[in-house]
Amino acid sequence: MNAEPRSFEQPIYVTRPMLPELAVFTKHLEAIWESAVLSNGGPQHVELEKRLHAHLGEGHIALFNNGTNALMTAVRALDLSGEVITTPFTFAATPHVLAWHGIRPVFVDIEERSMTLDPARIEAAITERTTGILAVHVYGNPCDVEEIERIARKHHLKVLYDGAHAFGTKVNGRAIASYGDATMFSFHATKLFHTAEGGAVVTNDEALKRRMELLKNFGIADEVTVKAVGINSKMNEIQAALGLCLVDEIAAEKAKRFALAETYRHDLSGIPGITTSRRLDLETDSLQYYCLRIDRNLTGFSRDHVYNELKKFNVFARRYFYPLCSQYEPYREYADSRSDNLPVANRAGDQVLCLPFYGHLGTANAQQICAIIRHILTGRAEAHVHAA
Structure with a gap:
């Protein structure tokens, strides 16, 4: 031996975590100090949203203060209720966002190789109370997105993906977020790309993007109008600045x-x-x-x-x-x-x-x-x- x-x-x-040169981050902080805008969709936030299209696809991007709130907002924006089929092989946040909304997470087994939700097990778990599928791209391994989409169409279900691990993942030459109704990405410090804490939801549905923007800001439509029961899950300017330092x-x-x-x-x-x-x-x-x-x-x-x-x-x-x-x-x-x-x-x-x-x-x-x-x-x- x-x-x-x-x-x-x-x-x-x-x-x-990746960290930028402190001098580079300081320049962004100086711009924030100059503008005196710290939140509510300021210049850093707007610029980061634009820059992320190169990595997440050309869908509509909504930025959030963390991935869990992003996923929670997407669940509410999609009007999920009753039961939602999901995987047991994931981080706690995945079923928690369902339970937090009073939705029963229904656990279905995973595939052996990809360790993602097994489409062959989904249909047997569908009941009259099922409104959606919340699947996870585990470790960035793509789910069988085409088969999940086929099942969802057949049973008139919404499809939400937890893509916390899937930043930049592509399937068949397409950005992973081009599949399903919406995909959440986490920008936590443990992730490949991060904003210390943060997240995003990408969707092809412009109306869904507008609804998420409303819900993440208390449901406030304008100075005198509140149109929905929302929460405060906005990404602030300092988070966005860190992201801008790291995106390159x-x-x-x-x-x-x-x-x-x-x-x-x-x-x-x-x-x-x-x-x-x-x-x-x-x-x-x-x-x-x-x-x-x-x-x-x-x-x-x-x-x-x-x-x-x-x-x-x-x-x-x-x-x-x-x-x-x-x-x-x-x-x-x-x-x-x-x-x-x-x-x-x-x-x-x-x-x-x-x-x-x-x-x-x-x-x-x-x-x-x-x-x-x-x-x-x-x-x-x-x-x-x-x-x-």
């Missing part, structure tokens, strides 16, 4: 992440029981996360064992998404939350491990993480060499 690989001196986390850095960050993805794929492929991410594409994938699946029946070790052992080397991976949303206290008593109804999602929840994935990490550190993982699983730290 080879010597144990070295630990990192400083903690290595699953992500690290996206291509460089993605190139660095692509190199990391290739390193992980190369150095970890071939270990029995380890499934690496499919080969990612620089132009069409978001490169938001890089995930492994660890099958304990083949490796002899559980995902949780690897997760805990990595900490001893100062590497803090994440078990996205464990536990499943269907296992959370507000939802666990639902009949559709039973493990026998969600076998693929439960298996993924027990196997997935997201590795550190951000441009500043660098390929040398990614290689070191691979050596540590190989040591944990095989007792050998050397990188695995194989034909690319």
Whole structure:
């Protein structure tokens, strides 16, 4: 057995936010101070909305103070009610926005490879109370958008996508947000592109965009008219300024992440029981996360064992998404939350491990993480060499 690989001196986390040069951000702050406009659709907000079309498509973009409020506003603007079909394999915000509106989230199992909502399971879950489908592009893996659209048309359902991980993702040459009635994007600091906190909804429906703009500003139409029960979910100028500083850095960050993805794929492929991410594409994938699946029946070790052992080397991976949303206290008593109804999602929840994935990490550190993982699983730290 080879010597144990070295630990990192400083903690290595699953992500690290891009930050602009402070001098660049300061110039934007100076413009904000000069205008004395801090919110309510100021110049920074307007400019960021224009710039994002290059990355999110030519649909109508509404900016928000965070992704959860963006998704909540879209749910209200689409008049969803009753029951909405969704995935248990996602972040808590996805079912929460439904429950917050008094809507019953109905959990349907996921596909094995993409880990997105399985269209083959959707129709059996539709009842007379179903008004929509809330699907998630997990890790930026696109849902089967064409089949979901076919089912939705057949049953007269609205389709809302949680695209928190899918910034810049394309399907069949089309921006991911061109599918469905609307798509939410998160601009949280953990995301590829961020505004510290923030989000957006993109839709092809101009009337829906106007309704969301109304709802995110208390339902206020003008100085004396309130037309709807809205909330305050507007993106402020400082958030927008940070986004404007980072929007030109996206291509460089993605190139660095692509190199990391290739390193992980190369150095970890071939270990029995380890499934690496499919080969990612620089132009069409978001490169938001890089995930492994660890099958304990083949490796002899559980995902949780690897997760805990990595900490001893100062590497803090994440078990996205464990536990499943269907296992959370507000939802666990639902009949559709039973493990026998969600076998693929439960298996993924027990196997997935997201590795550190951000441009500043660098390929040398990614290689070191691979050596540590190989040591944990095989007792050998050397990188695995194989034909690319």
